[in-house]
Structures are given as C-alpha cells and as structure tokens.
Amino acid sequence: MLSMRNKTTKVYIIIIPIVFLIIISLMALYSISLHQNMQFYSSSFFKQLIFLIFGIIALIVMFNIPIKLYHKYSIIIYILATIAIIVPSFISSSISANRWIHIGSIGVQPSEYAKWISIIFLARYLSDRNIKMDNMLSFTIPILIILLPAFIVFSQPDLGTAIIMIAPILPILFWVKARPYHLFILIAPIFSILTAFHNISFTLWGIVLVVIILLSKPKIWEGVTVFFGNIFLGLFAPVIWNILHPYQQKRILTLFNPELDPLGAAYQIIQSQTAIGSGGLFGKGWMLGTQTQLKFLPVQETDFILSVIGEEFGFIAILAIFLLYAFIIYKIIQFAYIVKDRFTSIILIGIASILLAQVFVNSAMTVGLIPVKGLPLPFISYGGSFLVSSFMMIGIVLNFASHWSD
C-alpha cells in the first residue's frame, strides 16, 4: 500500500459516477416537472440543464487554474468570500432570502462557495510551515479560520450549511497528525451539553469520558481538568437553559429539531419516510410515485429529491446512489493520500469531507435520522449555485489529482 504514492492512478474515473448521478437527477426532476404545471422552459428540469452547462464550464475553469495560484490567492479569496456571505444580510430585508446575492436576475448563494474557499485558506495555513500538532493550542487558528464564515452563515440562519462548513475541520486536523485524543477533547463538550438533559445518557457519557481519558494516559492534572470541565458543563447546561426565556428556548429547539414545528418539518419528515418506504425494493415506477405526483412531498426538487428517487425507483436506486457517492469519496481520499504536496492533500481531504457531510446530512434528514433541514444533495438536487459549486470542487479534485507528483 505504501508504494501507492509512487504509482499513478486513474484520475478521470470519478467523472463516471458523477455522470450517473446527473442522469438520475434529471430523471427525478423530469418526473417532478410533470405536476409543476408550468411551461417547459420554466420547469426545474430545463433550468437544471442550463445550470449543468454553467457547471461544466466552471469545472473546466477550476481544472485549468495552476495550483500555485490557488496557493497564492487563497487569503484574498477567503476574505472576499467572507465579505460576500455577510453582504446578503445587509442588502436584504427578508430573513428567508438572506443567503442570496442577486446580480440582475441571477441569484448567487455565496455560502455555497465559501465552503471550499475556507478549506483552501486553511490548507495554506497548515502547509506553509511544518506545524506540529502536538498540543491543543495549535488547533486555535485552524478552528478560527473555519468558524468565522460558518458563524456568519449560522446566524443568517442557515444551520445546515454551517454544519457542512464546520464538518471538514476534524478530518483535516486528523489528516495533519493531530492526536485523536485531542480531537476527542474538542468535541467532548458538545456531547456533555447534549446528554445533560437525560440522566441515563449523561451517566453513560461520563463513563465513556473516564474510559477514553484513562486509555490515552494524559498528565494527571490534564485528565482531571478535562473530566470535571465536561461534567460541570453538563451540570450547568440545564441551569443556563432554565434562565432563558421560553421563546428563546423554543427558538433554539426548533433550530435543532424542526419537528417541533408541527406544520412544518414533522409533516415533511413523515411524508418523506412514507414516500421512501412505500417505494419498496424496485419503486413504483418513473413518474408514478403517488407521494411525489400528488405533491405530498415537500421541496421535492431540492431537499427531498432523494425521497422522490426512493419512491419511484426503489431501494435498488438508493443503494446504487450510495455506492456511487462512496466511490467518489473513496477516490478523493485516495488522491489525498497519493499527492506529494501537503497543501493539495489537505484540500482534497476537505472536499471529501464536505461531500460526505452533505450526502450524510441530506439522506439522514430524508429518513428522519437527524433533524436538520434545508440541505441539498450533491449532483442530484436542483439549484444553480449548488450545482456549480459542486462541479467546481470536482474541477479542483481533477486538477490536483492529475498533478499528484508535482
């Protein structure tokens, strides 16, 4: 396996699964367009075809930009992207339209691009000097780089995209040799807060915490601090929670668990599960899904397009889609391993993480595994900014992977 680094690998093979995903996407969008009751040229099917052209152009552009330029301009692009995601908050009065910049009649969603732009900047920071990731202080700047744009997006509020932006931080730190124990300490407080409201869970969490600390044999005072820090955080969380006004509590709860909004997400999740479940092994047939065609399914062309596919094409199609995604992500991680340069390696890991997070969050949402809502599925969901951004990431992957020996 070690010798892999000296071998070339077939780079362009990742285009094949993407083509299949696009075909599935267009079939689903065509089926949806049947009941959209509008002119063909304004249907999401036709518009997605146009977006595809832009996507392919963007892919070719990203593929041809020299790696040196990615490195050189990463800071400026990062700053510009950060400004761009703030701009919509200022020029738009409506809360829901907060993520878009309109240039003429074309709306652009800057946060879609900020996802991987901040990765490039982070990669530069981590690769310019040979930083030793041997203590947790060295995490500070990488985390800040990622959190700054993610926080702006979170406040807009777009929890889904914020999660996708944060997702690459752990894999990247892991990739540059951060100690697993340190990464565990990083995420431990989140578990402490979440489990604090449930006695049994909190007890179990406490046991897990002790075991992991003992296994990684830190200095005594360090281990004690981590343990009690987390326990106190867990104990205090309900206290702080009770200080909040009920409306604040409700706002936070619905942010993390939209099912509490009875007319919104609970209804959507139930319909989505019904669509997927009733599709069975082979589906109800193309354009024949009752949940889809009777408009029972909400936001079919974006968030719940996987439910359309699950209903009309069945588990076979879902399995195929997951295998295609797994293959793409596996190949990108493989590229990240074989490239000789750390800068490009980190970016590749970041992109793999973004894609994985997106596929996971979207699919888990459609079956009710996790409550977050409002995230599209790469290469399949309808949407111009999202499609173009996904194609740009693939352009970067192809670019870096084909220059693996540079």
Next chain:
Amino acid sequence: MLKTSNETSIRRYITLNVLVLIIFSILITKFFQLQVVRHNQYKEKANINSIRAESLHAPRGSILDRNGEIIVDNAPTYVLIALPNVIGNIDSTISIISQLLNCDSTLLSENYKKYYYGYFTPVRLIKDLTFEQISRLEEHKLDLPGIDYKQIQERHYASNMNGSHFLGYVVEVDRINIKNISSSNEYNYGDLIGWSGLEKSYEGYLRDQKGVEYKAVDAYGRIIGEIAGRNRIVPKPGKDLVTTIDSELQRFIEDLMVGKRGCVIVGEPTTGEILSFVNSPNYSPDLFTGATLSDDWNQILNDPDKPLLNRITHGLYPPGSTIKMIALAYILEHKVISPDKQFYCSGKYRFGNRTFKCWNEAGHGYVNLDKALIQSCNVYFFNAIQNIPLNDWAEFCRQFGFGGKTGIDLPSESFGNVPDEKYFNLRYGEKGWTQGLKLNIAIGQGETLVTPIQLLTYINLFFTNGFTKQPHFIESSRVKNVKIENISKNTWDRLNGLLFQIVNDKKGTGQLANPHIDGLKVAGKTGTAENPHGEPHALFIGYAVKDDIKRSFVILLENVGHGGDEAAPIAREILSYIYEDFNMENNNKNVINAE
C-alpha cells in the same frame, strides 16, 4: 511541491476510509429498513393517506343586456369523473358504468381518452347526470373504486334570445384544445374557457379566479379529511359583463328573421353601441353545452345555409348601391363635376364594346346628382366614376372603414376588399384591366366586398357627420373614435338630405322603410348586390331619429331580390317596434303623471 510534503500515514488513510464505510453502512441500513423491511407498512400508509388537490371554481361572470336582464348565467350540472390511479381495469369499469347508468360505452371510453391528462388527474367521463343516475352511482360506490361524480357550473342561457354569434360559447379545456391556448399554464383540464364571441373577447373579465382545496383521500378516493397546514384558497367569481344589447329587440328581430337568410344589426349611431346583432339562420347557444351528439353537429356543419357563419363580421358581400354615397361625397368635395350636371339614362350604358345596365330598364331620363342617389340611377354613376381616379376612390372607401377592421369587440372579423390599381395590377396584370372595371365598382358590384358590420360604421358616419365610435357590445375606454375630417359639413348635409329623400320622396327607392310615425325621421339607402348564387342580395342601411332616440341599422337578406322591395320593409317593422314601443312607454308615463 509548494512548501511541505504530504506525510500522512497509511493508518490515518485507512481510518478515514473505514469512517466513510461506516457512514454509508448506516445510511444503507436505514434505507433498507424503510424500503424493504417496513415496506408494507409504508405502502399502506401511502395508499390510505393520499392527498388530493381539488380546484375550486367560483361562477363565471354573467352576461347582461343593456337593461340588466340576464342573457347568460350559470347552472349546476353533475359530471361523472374517473381517477386513473385508483381504477384497476378501465375497460371493465366502463362497461359496468355503461350498464349501470344506461349510457353509451364508446362515448365513455372516447371521453376517457380525450380528457386523460395524467395518472393522477381526474378524468371527466360524462356530463349532465340525472338524479336517478347519481342515486345508482351512490348505491354501487364501493364496487367502483375511482369513480365519482361532482357538481360543476355550466353556462345557462337565461333569455329567450339566441345571440349565439356574438355571445360565443365556452369549452372545457382538454388535451387537444390546450395547444391553441396562449396562456395555457393558467388552465387545467376541465376548466372552462371562452372559445368564441364575447366569451372569448372578455375571457379575462368573465373568468373566475380559481381556488384550491387539499383533501386527504383514501385508496377509494373517499375524502377522509382536510389537510392541516394546507390553506384553502378561496376562489373568486368572475365579473358580470353588461352589454349594449337590447334583448327584447334582439328577440323580436330574431323572430322576424326566422326562415330568412341574412343578417340585421341595430345600433346607436353616435356611440357605436350595438343593440341587436342577428344572423339568420341561427343556432342555439346550448349547442356547445351538454353532450352534443355528433349527428346534430354534422347536420349543422353540413347545412347549406351555414348557420355557424357569423355573417355580420365574416360574411363578404358586394355593397351594391349602398356604396354610391362615396362617389357623390368625392364629387361634392373635389368638384370633379358639377352637382348640377345631368347625364341621360336610357336604362343602359355602352362602354367600349360592353353594355352596362341600370336597374330601371325603362331609364331615368336626365339625372343630376340628387336624383341619381334618390332613384339610385346606375348610369349616372357609370359616367361620374370616370372622373374619379381609382386610387382616390379606394382611399375614400377606406376612410369610411371599408377594407379594414371596424374594431368590434369580437375575437375576429373580416377585412373585406377595396380594389385599387395595385390590386387590379396584381390580379389581372399591369395592362390586363380596363376602366370598365371601375364602372362596376361605382355601383358596388364586382370586386368590392364589405361586411355588414362595416356598413354599420359607414351609415353611422353619415348620421354623425363623420364622427362616430367603433361598433361595440361593451362600453369601455378601448372603444376608439372613428373620424372623417376631410369632408365638409355642406357635403354631409346634402348627402343626409338625399338619404332622407330616398325614404320620403315619392320616387325614392327606400319608401317601404318608412313606418310613418309622427316625429320620426327615417333616412337610408337601398342596395341590391348581384351575386353568382342566384337572386341578388337585398340590402338596406339607414338611421332613424325621434326625440333623443337614435338608431342606425343594416339589413341584408341573401338571394331575395331588390333592396327597396325586400330589405326596406324589414326596416319598417323594426322601426315600428322600436318607436311605437317608446310611444307606448311615454304614453304610459303621461297617464301616470296625469293621475
């Protein structure tokens, strides 16, 4: 390499891949659980818990006459509908229904094909279900999954008049006719759309604003409840259309025209309002509602009298002598010959090697301009036209509205034809025609073709001395003025005087039009349009005024003979009806006042 090399260990590489494997395993397991393990449970749920979006309709606007009497409104009817996604075998279902309801199964399956839009859209099978049929359906509802009935609104013709040529009709949007609808995305199958006449012209006004209602239905299409969180959109009814039609008068003239072929228009000459619009033969406006049997259809389509033809806007006729005023107006305005100049009429006129006849074969003797119009002497016009350049004459005709649209508020109308030099050059070649063609044109025969509605604007222009409005059914700002500015008041006065004499002079050709009512002034012009289909068409156009009540009219009877003999008496009957009616009303008022 940029700055530092990639030194990630194989262990970390494998760890990440294992993580990817775990994540996809979780997802695949969850989907497997939903789609394969618990499939039956969700299948049941999807079947039971289906939503149906139902369009809600409000009534289409009514059409009223000028006195507020309803001409067209709506009446409920029951239709049989089928849900393709619920019905198992459509053929067997149709045969059950046809036995149950005692109706033709081929009609049912034809309609099923015609109105089939999509797997999930209800298909309309038949209309006008009787109460008995509905009861039988209710009894057998459980045997017929996917078959239902519902109430819809249908056009109802409330008044006794026909008026189908201007009212037009509505059709249901289906998969064939939707291709001809420009704003097709606003319509669903089964919606009503104005397809001709005022129903089409004022579609945007009459049409209701659709609403929608979401209902949860079970696998048999039975409604099991409302859907929470899906708001019902309330439909809004269409607006009522108040027309200028006088339905009493319309009815009277329709009765008068029974058995005759032709048309009658009665209008208000100053405002352009149309009070009556009668084509004969006519057809019932109900023809397009309910189930039209194809036999009835074929009978109407193949009728040699063409009841579907809107003669008033699409019938093209030679204007005959009614056009003679144009030549006189030109002579009076441009002084090409003196109005006093006399031509001798012997009953015929030789031009080159052809002989042209006057209608009065005995001849009119010496004829000046005034006598020429009053007695409608052709020979005078054969002589006079030779002093008028053809293009000038054509231009004058166009000013009077011939050869163009009148702007009537119906979806379409014919232009007619006003020949000029260019036309003749195209038709016969540059050297292929002689001045002889002009002679026929001067008396309204030959290649000049007009529509009756153009004749109405033409006579309105005389009444108003060249300032009227486009003919219309609906008062609105869209009605434009029609003006002629290059004819002097003297000319108008003189010609109007002559039109008056035509009806009132002992030798006038239009005497039979005069009902001789005190204080009623009637003026008009007869016309006799030669045509290749037999007897000439009889024409009479004119106007009448008494007190403030002004009416203009165009009467055309196909293939009956001379205008003065055949069309003018119709004018008399109509004028008697209009003005004696008013007299009676006035008398009644006087009586009431006296008491």
